[in-house]
Amino acid sequence: MTSYLQHPMLKEKAVERRLFQLELASTALKASTLVVLPTGLGKTVVALMVLLARLPRGKALFLAPTKPLVEQHASFLEKVLEDASIAVTFTGEIPPDRRREMWEGARVVVSTPQVVENDLLSRRISLRGVSLIIFDEAHRAVGNYAYVYIAERYQREGTDRLVLGITASPGSSLERIEEVSNNLGAMRIETKTEADPDVSPFVHEREIEVVKVAVPSEIMRLRTLLEEVLEDRGEALHQLGGSDGLRMPKRMDRTSKKELLEMQKTLRGMIAKNPSPSLYQAVSVLAEVLKLKHAVELAETQGVDSLARYLDRLESEASSPGGSKAAKRIMADPRVVEAVSDLARMDVDHPKLRAVRELVEEQLTSKPESRIMVFTNYRDTASSVLDYLREGAGELIRPVRFVGQSSRAADEGLSQKKQAEILRKFRDGEYNVLIATSVGEEGIDIPATDLVLFYEPVPSEIRSIQRKGRTGRARAGRVVVLVARGTRDEAYRWISDRKEKNMRQQIREMSWPDRRDPGSAAGGGAALPPGGRGRQLSIGEVGGGAAAAGGQPAFLDRPEEEEASALVAVDPRERSLARMLESMGVGVTLRFLEVGDYIVSDRVGIERKTADDFVDSLIGGERNLFAQLKDLSRNYERPILILEGRDLYARQVHPNAIRGALASIAVDFGVAIIPTADEDETVSVIAAIARREQQAGGGSPHAHGKKTHRTLKEQQEYLVSSIPGVGNAVAKNLLRSFGSVERVFAAPAEELEAVPLVGPKTAERIRELVGGEYKG
Structure with a gap:
């Protein structure tokens, strides 16, 4: 006979009662916990039980990584709670000031982490009165993901803290599982498997x-052609690396993508220290290897259609003015040309x-x-x-x-x-x-x-x-x-x-004993034996769980009530550095900035570029860096460019081109250039500028100015130059010859070919694009 959870805040017969879920919830109430439970066995119900028990102590925050998941959880709460009005859903579409009001009045907030992170950084909300944060799909709490920042802020701000992470798959390595649990501030890990006696009755076969x-011989022949090219590039890479004392594997078919990306990172590091032509060439050949490996994988595991689409994109990249040399060399190889020809005639799936x-x-x-x-x-x-x-x-x-x-x-x-x-x-x-x-x-x-x-x-x-x-x-x-x-x-x-x-093995070993808190995190209970077996409690008993604040690790020792020493307006695209500024005691307000990335006062605006971004802007088709700096210098009395990274000269761009761009920025645009080694130094520089400027009476950050929009002439040139194979110079010639975009697109191929720099291929491409039938 089916039994149901009984609780004053739950509707009658809304949630089925399962003892293993009650057990997990009771354990999770004793200390911040990462619960690992197979998909379909009610992780959300465990979260609901913990939420109901903690609500009398303060607000609950229920986080999920995507909007559909947020809506799913909100719908579940609406369906089971007697008073659904206690729960509100946060989305990016709700105005920030309205979210501030909703936060003050809500008892349960369901949201994506990005929205909460934005509101925390902008100081619209505080986690001080939050008694519980639930992190759904908790395996995401790694690296720079918003879960990590929110958990860290909670450790600093929360006065009566409890964290519940729920996931079906935290990762296979001990390091990954520990990273997830540590980032969340979880004191223990609890797990159930489908084989556990109390779980198996609820598991469906x-x-x-x-x-x-078996892959057809025609497709295997395509793979062979591509593998021959890959083998040649692998041999070339091996020789290039050897000339600089770097060991490179010959057999690229046995080298993983992860290893190749690590190799790419190593090469760029070597170039930054001691650039040489062979290292530059090795980076370019390695780019070919990565593209070819992907093509081989598509051929053997996906099919001819997927491979044809990929090679078509490579061809477009190779024929465009700003296309990579790697794509150009691949598409010019006779064996790749043969593979493309075979694909066009192939009638096999x-x-x-x-x-x-x-x-x-x-x-x-x-x-x-x-x-x-x-x-x-x-x-x-x-x-x-x-x-x-x-x-x-x-x-x-x-x-x-x-x-x-x-x-x-x-x-x-x-x-x-x-x-x-x-x-x-x-x-x-x-x-x-x-x-x-x-x-x-x-x-x-x-x-x-x-x-x-x-x-x-x-x-x-x-x-x-x-x-x-x-x-x-x-x-x-x-x-x-x-x-x-x-x-x-x-x-x-x-x-x-x-x-x-x-x-599964790692989780079992980490679940018992509780290595970080052998006795109990806060509730005084004993550590659970393998598999998380503990005393089975009713939902009423679960509600009496002890506070989880004691013994929680503090991520930062900055005082909770410390006032911000300065205030910086930060574009949301710079969110990761905004977190770092906030952790240093700098006040942050996230705001979409049309001009600049950071505004520290009425007169100081800052644009930040990594070395890679800077070089990309020099060789890219739009060269928009100078437009950004022009806007910055026009709108701010003290414009600044922060140039981050030590590998400015590590790319295959002549050093004189980079030096000329830097000279133009400083002299022609009047923009101060500040070099930094990494993000840490960048944040320190921005904080120092903000404090100095605001203490000197420069005022609080005031964002102003708008982007300069392209003139009609620039828009016309951009529209024509966007055709594959047509660059800025060709676009200008075409517009000068025909007088308008409309007449360029209406011109027959022979008239197009009469224009300087326009050959038969370019003319054919224009006619194909403009006159080709749409097959969407």
């Missing part, structure tokens, strides 16, 4: 199978596409009301799968593509509103196959998914666990992993399985 396919359709048809034929998710690493592949399933599917298969928000050429992303709409239609059955990239892996509540298809294995235990967790939540489910024989698919599958086993 989830069948996992591997389907292996990757067998994975057929396998997807067969598995989907089989599932929907036997169970028409099924919901199916197909996961793939790449958007191009998601598009290919969508097209393939649509062909001849009739009413049986109703597929839709589900991707992230970012857009790129010929591939528009999905807004959060559109994502939510697609998920609703998928739940309602308007679509029955969701073809998703990584955006669909995390936290989406689709309880009725019957089949999850991996188009390829992923060498990440976190992503693999998240994908598998999309099925078997409300009823039995099936997971199928497609593997192309004789390809990196096989290695990736082995890596993922090994990492999952390591993760």
Whole structure:
């Protein structure tokens, strides 16, 4: 017989009562805790129990990494709470002042971490009266993610603190798990597995199978052509590295992308110390290697359509004026030219596409009301799968593509509103196959998914666990992993399985004994034995959990009530440095700045550029650095450029070009240039300028001025020059010859060829772009 949680704030029979969830909640109330629980077993219910117990002590903050997840949690609270008005949802669309008002009156705030971080940095809210912060998908609490900053602020500001992190997959290595728990301020880790006796009755069967396919010889020939080019570049890289005493692997097919990126970092460091032509060349060849490795992977694991789209983008990059030398050399190689030619004539599909359709048809034929998710690493592949399933599917298969928000050429992303709409239609059955990239892996509540298809294995235990967790939540489910024989698919599958086993083992070892607080964090209870077995409590007893403030680690020892020594207006795009300024005692207000990155007074505006950004702005098509500095010098009496990084001369740009740009900035624009080594030094410089300026009577930061918009002439030149293969010089010649953008685009190829610097290829490209049929 089903029993339900009883609590004055809960609706009757709103939440099923499960003892293992009560046990986890009771433990989490004794000390800040990271709870690891398999997907579909009610992490949100554990969070709800802890939230209800802590509400009498103060406000609760419920964080989730995406807006759809935030809306999901808000909807859950609305459904189960007797008084849903106590919970409010924060979004970026709500005006900041309105959020300030909502914060003051709310008892529960559900939000993405970015919105809360912005409000904390802008001092609109304080965490002083917050009794609980819940971090959903807590494995995100690494590096520079907003969770890390919010947890650190909570340790400084909170007077009665408790943290609850919830995740299905914190990571496979001891270092990663410790990083997550330390960043959150968690004193202990608690876990349950599907094999635990108190959990297994609630676990639905989830069948996992591997389907292996043989890659056709035509596709393998494409791979061979690309691997030959890759092998040559690997040999060249080995020789170039040897000339400077750097050991480089010959076999690039056996070198991981991670190793190559580390190699790239090492090369750039060597160039900064002792530049040489061979090192510059090695960096360029390494860029080729990375592009070729990606092409090889697409050929063998994704299919001809994905490979063709990628090579088409490389061709566009190679033919554009600002295109990389790596792309130009790759596309000029005879073997790549041959591969492109073969692709154009090829009439063969990757067998994975057929396998997807067969598995989907089989599932929907036997169970028409099924919901199916197909996961793939790449958007191009998601598009290919969508097209393939649509062909001849009739009413049986109703597929839709589900991707992230970012857009790129010929591939528009999905807004959060559109994502939510697609998920609703998928739940309602308007679509029955969701073809998703990584955006669909995390936290989406689709309880009725019957089949999850991996188009390829992923060498990440976190992503693999998240994908598998999309099925078997409300009823039995099936997971199928497609593997192309004789390809990196096989290695990736082995890596993922090994990492999952390591993760479970590491969590078990970390769960007991509690290494950071052997007795108890605050409540006086004993450490739990392996598996987190403890005394089972009712929700009423859970409410009596002890305060978790004692013994929490302090991240910073700056006094809580310290007044800001200066105030700086910071553009939100500089958020990471805003955090660092705030931690130094500098007041920060986040504000979208049309001119400058940092404003410290009415007369001082600061633009910050890393060395890479600076060089990119010199060789890029728009050269917008000078426009930014022109705006800065026009609007501020004391304009400053902070140039960050010691590798200014590490790129393949002549030093005289860089020196000339610096001279122009200082002399022609009147902008002071301050070099800094890294972010720490940059922050120290900005803080020093702000304190000096404001103590000298320069006033508080006052942002003013607007960007200078392009003139009509500049807009016309920009529009024509954006065509692949047409640069600024060619665009000006075309406009001078024809007199308007309209006449340039209407001109026949032979008239275009008559213009100086315009050859047959450029003319053909213009006509193809302007007159080609749109096939979207």
